[in-house]
Amino acid sequence: MNTPYKPRIPRRFIGGYQPRIDALEKAQGRAPYADDVTSERNYPGLLHARVLRSPYPRARITHLDTSKAAALPGVKAILTFQDAEVKRLKPTNAGWTDAVDTVSYEGMMWGKFRDRKVLGDYAAWAGDEVGVAIAAESEQIAEQALKLLEIDWDILPYVMDPLKSMQPDAPVIHPEITQTNILPPDPRGGPDIFVNKGDIERGFSEADVVLEMDTGHHNPTQGSLDPWCCLAQWEEDRLTIVSNSYAPDQTRMHVSQMLELPIHKVRAISKYVGGQFGRADTGDQPFFLFTALLAKKSGRPVKFKHTRRDSFHDTRQPALYHCKVGALTDGTITTLQFKSIGDIGAYADHSVFALKFAPAEISEAALAPIPNIKMESYAVYTNHIPGCMMRGVGNSQFNFIFGRMIDALAERLEMDPITLAIKNFGHEWGSCPDPSLKAVLETGAERIGWNEKRHKPGAGPLIEDTKRQGVGFSVHPGWHAEWQEERRGQVQAKITLYPDGTVTLDAPTVETGTGSNTCNVLGCAEALGFLGVSPEDITWVSTVDTDQGMRDCVQTDSAVSFLQSEVMVVVAQELKRKLLDLAAPALGITADQLDINEGQITGPGKSISVKDLLWKGDLVPLSVMISRAPAKQRTGVPYIASFAEVEVDTATGRTQVLKLIIINDCGTVMYASGAEAQQIGGQVMAIGEALTEEIIYDPIRGIPLNFNFIDYKMPTILDMPKVEPVLLEVWRGAGEYGACGIGEGTLTCTPRAIANAVYNAIGTRIDEIPITPEKVLQALGRI
């Protein structure tokens, strides 16, 4: 079923199936990443930094003696919590922004939750960066020096279970923020009860059917193959940071504000990044700061790179959800109540975004027709690894109960869950049934063979004596398709046209793999259609360097695929105007009588090619840079759905995904091969999240046990089923293209689709992922 999608409006370049623009350099191993360009060959005298990591889930350093470490040959600088330059650093948070905008210290999103002390003496999880960082001639020497530190630890009680953490006798993890381990309400996330619409008590009392359910979402990690890496180098009072940050403008702001340097004294450079997936939130991470301070102290360039173990640095934030739903016998949902308890781990960072902000948006974007809704959430500190963004913020966790509710309620009402979903969900500005929702569900049903394969739970045929098959789906609104426009600020793009008709495109964004660079080149060629430019004539500038003076458009909300192309439409218009102004005197005709088609400028009785015009001039490249806020329009939102077919072996408990259909309503497909790669590719993370990936802790010592790629089980090629990507253009967004981002949303629905399919197969629910063989056998009463 390799059916190409059908574009709503056929365009010359946008929407095409074609190779990525960086494919050849990546296939040749030539594409530069931060770790490559910061090699010892390129930086003579380079030092390597390592940081002390807490061996305990909660502890404080009471005494430190660095003399033996300092005496080790090759150790060049030691920075500790006792140093004045460290003590001076303000308390911070690793999620200053969700990266749609650049944000100052004062303006940081979660200003009430400044719980991180850079290189402080207090550790809040086993793995926390704490107390001491060392720069040495090699990583090995730095590591050895850490072992020579003489440290007295005050080993403190800790708590791993969020429910226990909420009890009055629990150890208080960040007393400066909260005495109860529960984050206090804040201006951005709102009160504990953050949505309260209608009257849920009345709603439940008047409902024909009331159901309650619980789900648990765990802690998969981003697993980017390119470990965090940054190099800091001072030239006099100017600091350069080369890193794999995906937000260099924000990195510069973060470093500038924390180290109290003028903005122009900090330069941040990023090249290609080997996978981002939301890791470390927006990267406002302490390691940039202690690496810079070590470079200052040693007078040499210093590189800090995570080991693979260190790369287990944050996770999707686990959440326990409770849902109560009330409905009428005709299938009308009248009342919804959600309560969540988020295990935010050791630091708050972006947790409240996941727990409150995202569900609140969903309540408006998809649950608008439901008259009574209450949503309540508690973000709770534990001594786990911090929770964070991971390919979406809060959507996967919410969808895991949302899709459960649809499936279970439909079963109780003896309705098809697809019919139930279409009947009940829609946007506050839109109509019900929602055309996008209807399209993704009906397309998915057809592609998976819903009517033929769906049976009563556990009632399918037994295969090979022990196996049972089932199908399930889940659906989600792409809510930030409408929302992200509000806070992006201005998006910048610059097009430079040379006399020979070739082009340089400065559409700064760090290419993390999303393919937005190819979207941008296609968008540029499309916008310059009047010049007859092809993508091969365009060079996209792949390095983001804050010295360029342009703000990078950060790869978040999966939105870069279209945001910069929208600006290029306006840049191209301005470029055209400039060309006509140049041509007018040359042809002796006023500019308003001229037009350009396929690179030829024509007016009444006269004509000249753009190239001839430019070659006759001063050969100065024609450059236009425009900053423009994204278009705003009341567009409603597009929908996303995953349909799964699974086979469960009731003897071994193993769940195998046989097929996945992934349907994204894109508004406009900007680059089809890239979009399908995102749809297919996202399923590796989704299947891992649903079935195999999980951070395991030693319950006695509170220490994570599987921070490596052998015991933390990410799917290989042999674990993957056939994934069918389906691109739709039903909804339409704002602007020339009316597109939306899809990368994050490709995996939002899959864990729940798989869980519903497992229920359909075996007739017993497993509502805590990952769905391991043990949980299946327990559910079946076999163990």
Place this chain on the structure above:
Amino acid sequence: MAEISSTSSLQKVAIRINGVLHEFKVGTDLEPSTTLSVFLRERLGFTGLKVSCDEGACGACTIIMDGKAVLSCMLLAMEADGKDLLTIEGLPKDDPVIEAFAEQCEPGHGTALQCGYCTPGFVMTTRALLNENPTPTLDEVREALSGNLCRCGCYDGIAMAVLHASEKIVLRGGQA
């Protein structure tokens, strides 16, 4: 392991890299503990291979040694003494595997790479597979690539690219 102890007393190691014979002095050019991946990347500038897990679990550092795909993070540089190494920098631009990975875009399968960090490892594993078996089945391809991780999840596109590389080899008369 016997090989390591016998070479550790050597003052020099000789390694052929991408067809060029190099001699290195132990103690100055490399330490006995230097891994081959770090040596190739940091000292010699062959940065195509990536060090991602540094413990033999992801395949990003794969190179070809004496015709076989090996994980360069799991070898000491001294173990390459007398060996013939091929890194991705040693492949020609028109290598059928490189071309096929770069061109992959057909409907329904996505691309063969996104962030590209795992790509050199996949390319070298594929190169070694096709050297031994120029016309593998899809199952053989999947088995051969099962030691390489791609977090962007381009496995389907990668498998298609390997089959397309195989087709290119056949079209070129069996010559890689």
